Amino acid sequence: MNLSLLIPEWTALGVLLVLLIGEISWKDFSRKYSGLVSLAGCGVVFLALLLGRNHYGSAFSGTFEVTPLSVFFKMFFILTLAPVIQMARDSFENSMKNPGEYLLILWCTLIGLFFLASAKDLLLLFISLEIVTLSFYITAAFLKKDLMSIEAGLKYLILGSLASAFLIYAISLLYVMTGTTSLDGIRTASSILNPPPLMMLSFVFLIAGVGFKIASVPFQLWVPDVYEGAPSPTVAFLSVGSKAAGFLIGLKVLVAGFPFLSKELTLLFSVLAALTILYGNLGALLQTNVKRLFAYSSITHAGYLMIGIAAGKVSGVQALLFYLAAYGVSNLAAFSVITLVGKALKNDRLETYKGLSQRSPYLAGMMFLALLSLAGVPPLAGFFGKFYILLAAVQAGLSWLALLGLLAVSISLFYYLTLVKKMYIEESVQTSPIQVSSGSRVLLAVLALLIIVVGLWQAPLLSWAGQAAASLF
């Protein structure tokens, strides 16, 4: 057994241990050092991933495997975690006694995500998913004195448990049918037999479980409330990391596990994608709270990502991965601004953003860039993401879906530009400048650079995504 495949996981566990020991041993550790240690930890885990990036194989008798796809997702997760940690530092470091607790839970989430990326067995997959989801319950309800936050945590807990129940039921049905929980085993067992009705039932339950994580219609109802109430760093992680985890399960289980159902999957996902895009777009039009606005916007993006699964094949998955990365950087940049503004002005209403360009040109500029990228305006990352995923849809014969996705871009411009209007055109009553910590300045600059570079020089990320996508099939 090749334990060196688990080096990134070992490293992440190591960081978690360091944080834990620090938390216990020094009184000031939580407030003064935990954030920096976490950021440094991100760097170390990133290096570990980078050094082992061409080192593929499987361990634990085939339940754990490292493929280009899992490396892609692990890179994605660690690069998502770093901005989230910075946001957590901005929101909690000065206002809380033990901000380190929050970071500890973030690292637990990351470890769950890492195992999820490598799981080759449904049980390991389920357990790591539960680690992720449980940590999110805690971080969503982290502001113990804030009713909204507790409500968000509770709502997420109740609906999330339901989704988990669906998943575990689907897994047990699969076990009954095939006598195995290994994904390979299910794949081979199911491709011999005609799909029996129970298999279809478990397929539907799997879609319900995945749909909850990625926030697709009709499993999206929790999103606006949870996003509104939960602390901003949690929402950022939820909207990027957790959504990516949902798509990861979708790819591994639905796309790779049920190749014989690919026609049904295409039909189902293209219809759901269309509904999700429309629901998110129309819901976002009239929002007055910026986090609710981004909740609906994240539903829309889930719809676009689902087009990638509907389009299927390597090109569809490749487009999905590219879109995910583009959406990730843009959304993280937007949430960094939301965190900073929310922290400074104690308010997440859209009105708060009035005159932001005067109060902090830097934050307004970064938000503008992130919004344009999310709307899919060139030459930014989001544009190429949309372009390629819609091209993949056309190539897969889903022209109607591509047209719908394109027209939805104009709708989404309306609400993204409404926020731009607040920031740039409308005047604010207060004009006191907003302070931005130097850490966040650097973070935002890096994210902005990524948005522009990925948008203009697409080839490297695209070929990496292609390699990862090819390893799925």
Next chain:
Amino acid sequence: MIFMILLLPWLPMLAALGILLIPKGNEDLLKKITVAICSVTSVMVLILFFQFDAARTGYQFVYRFDWVPELGITYQVGLDGINLTLCLLHALVSFAGALVSCYNKERLKEYLFFYLILTGAIYGVFTSLDMFFLYLFYETTLIPLYPMIGIWGSKNKEYGAMKLTIFITTGAVVALFGILLFYQQTGLHTFDLIQIQRHLASHPLPLDFQHVVAPLLLAGFGVIASLWPLHSWSPIGYAAAPTSVSMLHAGVLKKMGPYLIFRLAIPFMPEGIRHWSGPLSVLAGIGIIYAGYAAIRQKDLKFIVGFSSVSHMGYILLGIAAMSPAALSGAVLLMFSHGVMAACTFGLIGFMYEQTHARGVSDYGGLSVTTPFWAVCFIMASMASLGLPGFSNFASELLIFIGSWSRFPIIVSFAVFGILVTALYLLRMVQQICYGPVNPKWSKLRDIRTFSERLPFVLLLGALLLFGFWPQGLLKIIEPAIGVLLP
């Protein structure tokens, strides 16, 4: 020469990033950089214009490198007579607009930042020969427009900015849908226009495909060309926009729609356009007459000119519908002439508005007495607009009428009648503004006096006169290019 054409889009964009580093207070330096960059790019276009070999057909100054090989995206640039003419138009207007932009007082740095991005993106559209980059630059022009109109505009600016952005984006995505279908249909897995052209010369697209996709491109790019009934963003948007944005938008951006039809639809889907040319010509005809009548009823100067530009774009679309060499050449020449004329008119109105903050026709009177230079320029621009011989607008409209007469005699008669309508509202506007009793409120208006104020208008009107008396100067490069498009 190649480095020049490569630099055209990127020089303004890099300069835009550069001026972000200059402190806000240093307005002089900001202005100097903007004007310098716009003059350098304009001079580069002039050099390319004189180096261009009119005797050769096909693209010149072609340069290509692979961008995303997996999808067949290349960064390819090159010029033929059509986009060279439009580059020349943009060179003139962007330079004039840069000079005008410098009179902006509020938040100058941000304004010039967006102005440079816009200028660069437009050069990108006019130099790229790859469908992906054509579309990329085309939609990039949208980024600066919304804040530019929203922040620095006037009267109903938020509504105007939003309407303009959403209309044009919707058009753009419909056209993108057509482009994606086209990419899939050719089966070449490339966005490289030259390669596609070579392939399609021997394997034309199936007819039913052309019939479906050509209207997508026509309607999608028709939105920005203010094809009736998709034009309604245009007068409102121009009325709200600050001066140099109106100049660039009415002058150059609007021409991107017909240009992309020339680049993508006419050579690759000629049968598709011929199939739809009847409806297109009717819409163009309605646009000419309808917008003309609408202009008669307007009281606001910018609305008059806005509707007038909708009406003039109708002639260009009529030329496209006719699909004959003469009409298409006329359409390209009119894109140039109308662009220069519209930019000049909007610049003049902006100059007056800066002082008076009044735009109603009845607010003015007797300006030929108080501000003679302004009045002369304004009258000349109006005469150009109504197609007086001697200005290049006349030559181009004539070509369009001649070229489309045999196909659409009835619509052409209506279009000729449209010139009368144009004369009606323009002459009335000129009469009320420039002649008659002097409005006592504005008896001390400042005329266009300094060199840098006069330069843009002299250049623009000079170009109109030059190519009015010598249309061959442009036609000799346009006609061979049209010949390649229409085999």
